[in-house]
Amino acid sequence: MSVVAGRPYLSFGQYMQQRHGEHVHKLSLNASFTCPNRDGSKGIGGCTFCNNASFSPNAKAPDSIESQIARGKAVIAKRTGAKKFLGYFQAYTNTYDEAENLKRLYDRALAVDDVIGLSIGTRPDCVPDEVLELLLAYQEQGYEIWLELGLQSANDESLLRVNRGHGWMEYEDTCRRARDMGIKVCTHL
Template sequence: MNLAKHLNTFGQYLLHRHGERVHKLALNASFTCPNRDGSIGRGGCTFCNNASFNPQGRHPPTIAEQIAAGRAVLAKRTGAKKFLAYFQAYTNTYATLEVLKPLYDQALAEPDVIGLSIGTRPDCVPNAVLDLLASYRDQGYEVWLELGLQSSFDRTLRRVNRGHGFAAYADAVQRAHARQLPVCTHLIAGLPGEGASHSRVTLQRVLDLGVEGLKLHPLHVVKGTQLANEWRRNEYQPLTLDEYVELAVTLIRKTPPDVTFHRVTATASPDILLAPQWCGKKWLVLNKIAEQLGA
């Protein structure tokens, strides 16, 4: 089934805005995270494994090399000729402007890259960085700030060792919107100690603050994480496929149609995925969500 028939997908948004298909190119700029390097904590979030974001290790190819490789794959698969440089791995605003600007500029120097999507934490977006991103948008580039919130409940954020609270997210959104920067918020369903009602409340709090895009993720257990240890001790039970589909459909239906969905599921590579196994079947999940939305 065609998911775009039932919700406002990011791909459709880009198609309408730019008149042609535009795809994200995922990049790794070798950043780290304040929740890993000791600035606010070590070990990162309990569900985070380096390899799930950083399969190339700490020394990936250059930005230009990564764009060339991604371009070749996507152009062959989809025919796309325009791209967004998606700085995905780790915290992509966690550096000085002297470090960040050359990296962003390298991506935008590619003639077929029409903008940036910057994945980061809400406690790592100082005004100077937001000003830099706004300056690119003022030049006509498509620019998105992607904030990993996951939950609006501080108790949950503490439990998963997130290292920030909901107040940091609210502050970051307010400052981004003051600069006309669109925000895409990442939300995880099935976090430890949370049920469907928590996800519904988190969504409403995010919508009340204002948001332009959303990413929904089912929490999955991967090797090399604290969550994996909890799962092995039967202290954590992931959502079933039916539970996630039902919850995702509920959240989508509660979201205003002008909010774009950048993603409604997430996967992990088979070599690190422990549970649930359905998280390795992207199209099964998407088709079930589309089916329920069309019912």
């Protein structure tokens, strides 16, 4: 992989283009998860900034995963001519279930034509080893797999103030466990 002239970094889009020979687009999905910081197991009410309806186009009464992918593919393919996609499990905490249930769900996205991998958005305190092993198994089958960890801040005081329900330590632990297994991690602030 090499940086593009004039830029001191390799963007995600450039990385994917170099790796797959063409643009790869993420398809936002809402699989009707909830979040341990909203349902009472970690907290109630969620992070102070949380409004999933604002970032997920499928937030209201989501259709099946297959329908969401078909719709997203049609829109992006028409606009960009894209032929390869990642199923982007974006809304809420997309590892908040037993690994066997997650597998059934992720498998459905990967079964759709032109979906070459997954990006799984979640909280760093909701990624047990069983989930990492599941993601690793997909990666070993040749799928493009990303674990997307929300962090928001590396400052524990700030995390407390936004009612995040976890600290830096959980992020560091999950990031290290994932990277030690060779799973690619994306972090959004």
